[in-house]
Amino acid sequence: MIQNKGIRKAGIGAVMATILLAGCAAPPPGPIENDPNEALNRKVHAFNKGLDRALLRPASDVYGVVPNPVQRGIGNFAANLDLPGDVLNNLLQNNGPDAANNAGRFVINTVFGLAGILDPASVMGLPHRKTDFGETLHHYGMAEGAYVELPGFGPSTERDTVGLILDFALNPVGKLAEGDDAKIASGAKVLSKLGDRHRYSGTVDSILYDSADSYAQARMLYLQNRRFELGQTGGDAAGAEDGFIDPYEDPYGNE
């Protein structure tokens, strides 16, 4: 979250190395989790839970006192700053309609929505079509890789971790914003995350604190939802049968 130019440059070097490595040794995604580093991931998970308990959850409770419309405005502002990066990824994915949608949305909300605090574009039929570099890498055939839980960021995969670093490195807003602007942008991002944590506190708490195995639950939720987002499962996807369970043919889940 705290970005610094030096770290960013070092990050790009590491990313390039990782891409080359991942390109060679990427196993195909399967319905069963590919998690060779589970022991390490579980340690990171314990760390993330501690971080949530000590910092994120209490801070989000405090932030929750802020009136809803203000929270929403800050969330809108932060999301608006993601749009140039989304357009870049839409273009890299050769997805013209989404690129046009997100670019139009950015212009409208920036100009007529008080720099993105308001969201007139959604009303006009231009919803946010979220994307990220992980999706771009998927578009170019990079396999999901092993499951990873990242400190401070939570569930991810090898491919999505590379995508996350590239999103930070190549974000047009991050490149252009200097001084106070950059601080405001980072501040809005942090508050927006707190707002999300507050808004979804019931769900997040139930996964992290009420599950018998919160690590396994978080892993499963992330992988299934991510594959769905990338169109690998659900509806018209080629692999639509992934994870399909027949409790009548296979009542005890042996398959």
Add this chain to the structure above:
Amino acid sequence: MVMNDTITRRGLVVAAGATALLGLLPRPAAALDTASARALIDMAIGDVNKVINSGKPEPAMYKDFEGIFARYADVPAIARSALGPAARGASAGQMSAFTKAYQGYIGRKYGRRFREFIGGRIEVVNAKPLKSYYEVISVAHLQGEAPFDLRWHVSNKSGKDLFFNIIIEGVNMLATEREEVAALLKQRGGDIDRLVADLKTM
């Protein structure tokens, strides 16, 4: 033309006879098709929408959700699947106690999630055959939230049209439950009776 008519007529008679014979076999009685699968989920969703906009206190809502689950879902199949390989070694008494406890647990657990849908609405947009059952696709519209995808898997293999799985934005309830129940059981040293006792309080 005459030939054709005869064949067609005979074909119809044969088909009718076959259908009648099939009807006598101890097969699922309900004729499941896209329309009836859709109708089932339309009814279930109608009930869910009623509960989430009823303004009732939470414990009453959880009871209502449990009722909806019991009415529209194949609870024994879901419970057996959630318990996984351990169900094979369980006695009939253990299975029925587990199924009952599990139904309450699901009502509370998913009731809490559906509580976040208050003021929203769910609508069926499509239904289609998928493998050996039907998938009913619905969209949930929540306040201030992008609409999201909610799929219901419906089968009549229990003898009635019932749903046995829900997929929320790609997240598969049965798969998630299997993993969680396995972890719960492991925490209790594989003791199903203890699991049943604890589920009642969860």
